[in-house]
Amino acid sequence: MRSLPAVVLEHLPAVLVVGLALVAVSALMRRNESASRPHADPLIERYLAIDSVDLANPLDRALFRDALGVLPPPGVTNIDSLMHVLEETRLTRFTDPSRKTGGGRAVLTWETGMAIVPMYAVFLLVYLAVMVCTYFAARALAVWKFIAWKQGRASYLRRYLASVESKGLAGAIRRADLLVMSALSGIASLLLFAPAYVIAYSFRTSLDTESILFLIPLAVMSNGILINEANHLYTLLVAESRKGYIQTAIVKGLASSYEWDTPGGLRRTTLLFPVRGARGHVFRDIYLNARLQFIPSMKEHAAFVVTGIVIIEMALNIKGHLCYALLQHMLFREFDIAIAIVFAIFLTVKLTEACVDLWHSLETRKYDNAG
Amino acid sequence: MQGERPGVRIPLSGLLAERKDLLWGILWFGGLALTWVWLDVYLNAPARILVGAACIHTFSGAVAAVVVALVIGWGTALFLHFLESTRRRGAYLAVSFALNLLRSVPQIVGMLIGYVIVTGLTLNEALTSDTSLILATSLVTALFVFQEVVDLIRERIRHFESLEFVSALLVCGIPSRVIINREILLKNSMPYLVQKSVALFGRAIFLICSIDFIVSVGLSAEVSLSNLPVTLGSMLAKLDSKQDILAIGTAFTDLRVVPTLFVEHLQGISVAFLIVYTLLCVYRIANGLMERYRL
Numbered sequence: 001m002r003s004l005p006a007v008v009l010e011h012l013p014a015v016l017v018v019g020l021a022l023v024a025v026s027a028l029m030r031r032n033e034s035a036s037r038p039h040a041d042p043l044i045e046r047y048l049a050i051d052s053v054d055l056a057n058p059l060d061r062a063l064f065r066d067a068l069g070v071l072p073p074p075g076v077t078n079i080d081s082l083m084h085v086l087e088e089t090r091l092t093r094f095t096d097p098s099r100k101t102g103g104g105r106a107v108l109t110w111e112t113g114m115a116i117v118p119m120y121a122v123f124l125l126v127y128l129a130v131m132v133c134t135y136f137a138a139r140a141l142a143v144w145k146f147i148a149w150k151q152g153r154a155s156y157l158r159r160y161l162a163s164v165e166s167k168g169l170a171g172a173i174r175r176a177d178l179l180v181m182s183a184l185s186g187i188a189s190l191l192l193f194a195p196a197y198v199i200a201y202s203f204r205t206s207l208d209t210e211s212i213l214f215l216i217p218l219a220v221m222s223n224g225i226l227i228n229e230a231n232h233l234y235t236l237l238v239a240e241s242r243k244g245y246i247q248t249a250i251v252k253g254l255a256s257s258y259e260w261d262t263p264g265g266l267r268r269t270t271l272l273f274p275v276r277g278a279r280g281h282v283f284r285d286i287y288l289n290a291r292l293q294f295i296p297s298m299k300e301h302a303a304f305v306v307t308g309i310v311i312i313e314m315a316l317n318i319k320g321h322l323c324y325a326l327l328q329h330m331l332f333r334e335f336d337i338a339i340a341i342v343f344a345i346f347l348t349v350k351l352t353e354a355c356v357d358l359w360h361s362l363e364t365r366k367y368d369n370a371g
Numbered sequence: 372m373q374g375e376r377p378g379v380r381i382p383l384s385g386l387l388a389e390r391k392d393l394l395w396g397i398l399w400f401g402g403l404a405l406t407w408v409w410l411d412v413y414l415n416a417p418a419r420i421l422v423g424a425a426c427i428h429t430f431s432g433a434v435a436a437v438v439v440a441l442v443i444g445w446g447t448a449l450f451l452h453f454l455e456s457t458r459r460r461g462a463y464l465a466v467s468f469a470l471n472l473l474r475s476v477p478q479i480v481g482m483l484i485g486y487v488i489v490t491g492l493t494l495n496e497a498l499t500s501d502t503s504l505i506l507a508t509s510l511v512t513a514l515f516v517f518q519e520v521v522d523l524i525r526e527r528i529r530h531f532e533s534l535e536f537v538s539a540l541l542v543c544g545i546p547s548r549v550i551i552n553r554e555i556l557l558k559n560s561m562p563y564l565v566q567k568s569v570a571l572f573g574r575a576i577f578l579i580c581s582i583d584f585i586v587s588v589g590l591s592a593e594v595s596l597s598n599l600p601v602t603l604g605s606m607l608a609k610l611d612s613k614q615d616i617l618a619i620g621t622a623f624t625d626l627r628v629v630p631t632l633f634v635e636h637l638q639g640i641s642v643a644f645l646i647v648y649t650l651l652c653v654y655r656i657a658n659g660l661m662e663r664y665r666l
Contacts, residue, residue, distance in 0.1 A: 012473065014475065190648070193651045195584075198647060202616055268499075303478065306479075310479045353475060
């Protein structure tokens with residue numbers, strides 16, 4: 001069992017190591033950048049700096065060439081080659097992407113760092129909302145799936161096929177509703193597995209896909225995050241329900257019917273409030289024990305949620321958001337700012353991990369006989 | 372137990388319940404074949420060839436990522452087990468610390484950094500062929516998913532170590548490495564490893580498609596995507612594919628657009644479908660395996 005200082009002590013070294021490593025990478029990249037930048041020939045730079053000669057003008061260029069022919073610079077034998085290099089250097093000034101950012105590349109300063117803070121605040125807000133929504137939605141989905149499994153309910157398609165096989169064409173026509181439900185369920189499954197950018201581009205012409213109100217539900221529902229989290233809890237519920245103590249509890253007479261709203265059954269509110277809704281029912285114990293094992297996996301889910309949000313913000317080019325800024329800084333090779341953003345994202349995950357560890361520790365304490 | 376007996380048991384629907392992995396495997400291949408036939412009829416040849424190449428590159432990249440992840444995961448798990456069993460506490464803690472650190476890096480962020488390195492290597496002409504680029508990106512992908520293999524193998528070893536099985540084999544004079552590799556992993560953990568590989572295949576496809584989509588938005592100013600092997604993600608990011616996907620939104624308000632989606636906007640729609648359908652089928656196959664073997 002871990003206390004707050006123990007949890008901090010566990011995660012702090014990781015933050016320090018990553019922080020130091022990123023500072024080192026930033027310094028290394030800055031050095032490499034300056035080393036890889038082509039150094040201008042002083043002779044060429046001197047000629048390009050002459051104010052009275054506009055080398056973009058063909059007349060000036062011809063006059064300049066004639067002047068060089070009369071007074072050739074020392075060491076230069078081929079005037080045409082020199083003119084060609086001058087022209088190339090002049091064009092590079094306009095076309096080189098590294099010179100296009102205006103005023104050179106931005107570096108990490110107090111100002112650029114503070115510009116990230118509001119974006120980071122929005123990122124945190126979205127992240128928290130997505131984490132909370134995903135947790136509750138996945139819980140409801142897992143409980144629903146588990147109860148449906150206990151009720152022995154077959155899928156819509158299986159029920160439809162069963163109807164066709166037993167009653168033939170009459171069954172096929174009469175239970176067409178099952179086929180429709182099956183198709184809808186298939187579409188819902190496709191939506192849950194679709195990467196966020198596929199869904200967002202599909203809705204882009206009819207919805208404002210850059211608003212936070214769209215971003216949060218999209219991050220919850222897409223990228224398989226919700227379905228994977230729900231499936232993990234469902235697997236734990238199934239494994240827990242097979243354990244001996246549950247069978248003992250059933251034999252001893254604890255309510256164990258999974259029919260909705262019947263005596264000894266479950267109330268429908270169990271989907272939203274599994275502990276309160278299943279009071280006096282064996283499902284309550286199954287859920288509580290499965291949840292205890294589920295809590296640590298929230299750390300992995302946190303990393304997946306961040307992955308989902310990063311994908312959405314980058315793929316949809318949502319300007320003014322943290323991950324879009326990260327992509328832009330990478331594009332313009334402003335690596336120290338990009339690294340600062342990566343560190344901020346890493347901190348978010350680490351903080352979540354520390355919170356999950358604390359939560360798990362508190363939950364474990366409830367069941368610890370020695371404590 | 373009530374829940375373990377399906378409500379309806381008849382031959383066809385029985386297949387749906389008992390061999391879900393097989394069923395979804397057939398559905399996946401069937402779906403891909405059907406899509407290819409449809410593309411053959413309605414999509415122009417250059418675009419169709421590009422979609423085919425994108426599929427091959429994506430799937431081969433994902434398979435390579437899974438293989439690399441299995442190898443790295445197996446090696447790391449055995450190394451950790453060796454450190455633990457020989458009581459080299461310092462080294463064990465250091466490796467575990469590094470693994471936990473890697474776990475805390477969101478996969479997409481890690482892959483983005485990896486792609487920056489791959490882009491750098493491409494610019495320096497260290498990576499030139501399609502195969503080397505696919506392998507490099509697969510390695511990057513594998514680095515951020517192999518931990519699941521480590522966890523699985525270590526869990527299996529721990530499980531068997533808690534039984535008398537391992538002690539009995541040790542007493543019989545069988546070396547520890549043979550017990551782990553042959554008896555535990557090969558003979559008693561194959562369904563677990565297959566299920567994990569299938570799940571990782573799905574994860575790798577998702578990550579490869581997503582990162583390629585993002586990179587195509589504009590990570591590299593100097594290396595255009597035409598230099599990198601086309602994948603389903605980069606294919607979807609092409610302007611004409613994006614317009615095809617945007618047409619789905621138009622279909623919500625103008626139903627007359629619906630029939631044209633599958634004929635005129637085929638490139639983007641088919642690529643999006645291939646990604647989503649593959650992810651769904653792979654998830655179902657992995658789930659089916661889990662249910663069949665009660666993993």
